[in-house]
Amino acid sequence: MTDFAFTCTGVRADPYAAGPTLVFRLRIAASGQARVHALALRCQIRIEPVRRGYGDAEAERLTDLFGERSRWGSTLNPVQFAQVSVMVPGFTGEVETDLVVPCTYDMDIASTRYFHALEEGEIPLLMLFSGTAFTGERGFRVEPVPWDKEAAFRMPVKTWREMVDQHFPGSGWIRLPRDTMDALLAHRSRRALPSWEATVEALLHAAGGTAR
Known part of the structure; x- marks a missing residue:
């Protein structure tokens, strides 16, 4: 079975999208320089709030999500951000591709309230992968992408703010x-x-x- 490794190498705001959109850059490596005809990939992105520190002003704005700071030991749980799919064209060994993530500035959404509360620094994300790989040198083989494949990434807060300002400059x-x-x-x-x-x-x- 082909083993896959995933790395997120960067993120940018898409200035030409109709709505707020982030574009993550993924590097995908197949073990043994395997030939991959196509890769139907699913990605769940979660925020890992416990993996960064917070200033007093940020903590106050996060009270409605996690409660008082004294309770954060039990309430600072992962927050769902997005679930998207991408079809990766054929490659041999390694490839880079864009993962397009449509976003919202709806303050009823927990992830949006979390992003809005942050002033600076980075947002700790965890990408969880699954899907189906179509492989084979001489022939055609269908293989699953195991559920345990993941990649950690720290997205700059300024990238989120840049994306929001492109569509809601100085407002919400x-x-x-x-x-x-x-x-x-x-x-x-x-x-x-x-x-x-x-x-x-x-x-x-x-x-x-x-x-x-």
Whole structure:
């Protein structure tokens, strides 16, 4: 059976994608310089929050995910980030390919809240691989990619922020139920407020809060 080794060599934000998208660069090596006709690869990406440190401001923003810092010994568990597939063309021995990961800036998603909470440094990721390999020098053989294949990677926080800023420069968005959105629109119309920003600021002011 062909043995495969996976390494993530880098990541970049895709400036031409229709939505926020990260592109990870994978290096795949087949044992014994094996001939691989094609590789149908699945990749699950998890965040490993226990593998980095956090400043006080970051810890405060992560409270809704992991609770108070005093509880982190039991609550700092892995967070699911993405699950994607890629078809790798034929190669012999070793190849590099792009793994395209569509992202979201929806703050209801745990991974997005985690990324948003970080100020600098790196994000510890673990990539878990599986799939099907089509191999053989003279003929055709179908082999599984074992579930125990994985690769650790530390993604710079600045790469995530660069990706977000390409699509939401200096801003963000939240998802609301339709009836809540209708009520906000009615409030904005009654007060003749010029923008959604002014609408939210007016509500914050009325509630005794502040908006920058």
